[in-house]
Amino acid sequence: MSHALVLENVRVSRGGAEIIKGVSAEFPAAGITAICGPNGAGKSTLMAAAANLLPHDGKTTFNGRRPNATELSFMPQALGLRAQLSVLEVVLLGRLDKLGWSLRPADIDAADAAMAAVGITEFAARRVDTLSGGQQQLVLLAQRLIRRPEILLLDEPTSALDLRRQLLVLDILKTYAEENGAVVAVVLHDLSLAARYSSNLLILHEGRSACLGHPSHVLDEPLIRSVYGVDAEILFTSGGTPVIAPLSPSETPRTKSLDKFPYRQETNGLRST
Numbered sequence: 001m002s003h004a005l006v007l008e009n010v011r012v013s014r015g016g017a018e019i020i021k022g023v024s025a026e027f028p029a030a031g032i033t034a035i036c037g038p039n040g041a042g043k044s045t046l047m048a049a050a051a052n053l054l055p056h057d058g059k060t061t062f063n064g065r066r067p068n069a070t071e072l073s074f075m076p077q078a079l080g081l082r083a084q085l086s087v088l089e090v091v092l093l094g095r096l097d098k099l100g101w102s103l104r105p106a107d108i109d110a111a112d113a114a115m116a117a118v119g120i121t122e123f124a125a126r127r128v129d130t131l132s133g134g135q136q137q138l139v140l141l142a143q144r145l146i147r148r149p150e151i152l153l154l155d156e157p158t159s160a161l162d163l164r165r166q167l168l169v170l171d172i173l174k175t176y177a178e179e180n181g182a183v184v185a186v187v188l189h190d191l192s193l194a195a196r197y198s199s200n201l202l203i204l205h206e207g208r209s210a211c212l213g214h215p216s217h218v219l220d221e222p223l224i225r226s227v228y229g230v231d232a233e234i235l236f237t238s239g240g241t242p243v244i245a246p247l248s249p250s251e252t253p254r255t256k257s258l259d260k261f262p263y264r265q266e267t268n269g270l271r272s273t
């Protein structure tokens, strides 16, 4: 696993309107690409097209050809799971194409490991339709992880999660990408999480790419203002973690508890001191 997913001039039309208006981007292996942008910018549409689930113009290639179903796994935005199956059964469905009439110990072990990683072992025997939205999101992530895809595309995988689990999931995805040389692309609304975890940031605005590159190189306050229509400050905690702080018009443009640094002038990744 070490190839990039390459999108070339991707265009998607729905309901008679062009939603994605010619997006070209490379999602490198061994890191997270974050896809951000306002509501309706086209993030889900682009991701579904990249997963080849929507008709589109342009090309999506991996290793010079269209990725196949065993290489690519897509996790859509959270929808309530209504299946009358146990959590373990739902996770095992991630290996449906490999399952036989009897379960192999390796499949059970993989499911156990994935459930443990995302912290849902205690729910293994519970019916999935009795879980909360966040717990179901973790079940679906475990299901995708046991496929061990070379390309993992996830549409808002942290939308239903609490603070600790948002970090847990993004840590898992970053490690998965780095250890396996996999392409991981994640739609996120939280720019702080995107700046913290991604090595590649695509911001979509009205169906077009507003920026693409390492967050420390492309994310700045004028860009946030022009794309989101809000003033924001890019700050760093004492531990060097970037925080994108949006300001309401009534707020003074300084947050005193955090230091502010010239984010774009950093050339060696995100500031770490």
Ligand SMILES: Nc1ncnc2c1ncn2[C@@H]1O[C@H](COP(=O)(O)OP(=O)(O)OP(=O)(O)O)[C@@H](O)[C@H]1O
Pocket: 014, 015, 019, 037, 038, 039, 040, 041, 042, 043, 044, 045, 046
């Ligand atoms: N089936 C459809 N028919 C017509 N228009 C659609 C369809 N699905 C999505 N759209 C439109 O396409 C645009 C992009 O939608 P999309 O869901 O990709 O946005 P998004 O950036 O993921 O938004 P959000 O952050 O709200 O999830 C929106 O204006 C939406 O109304």
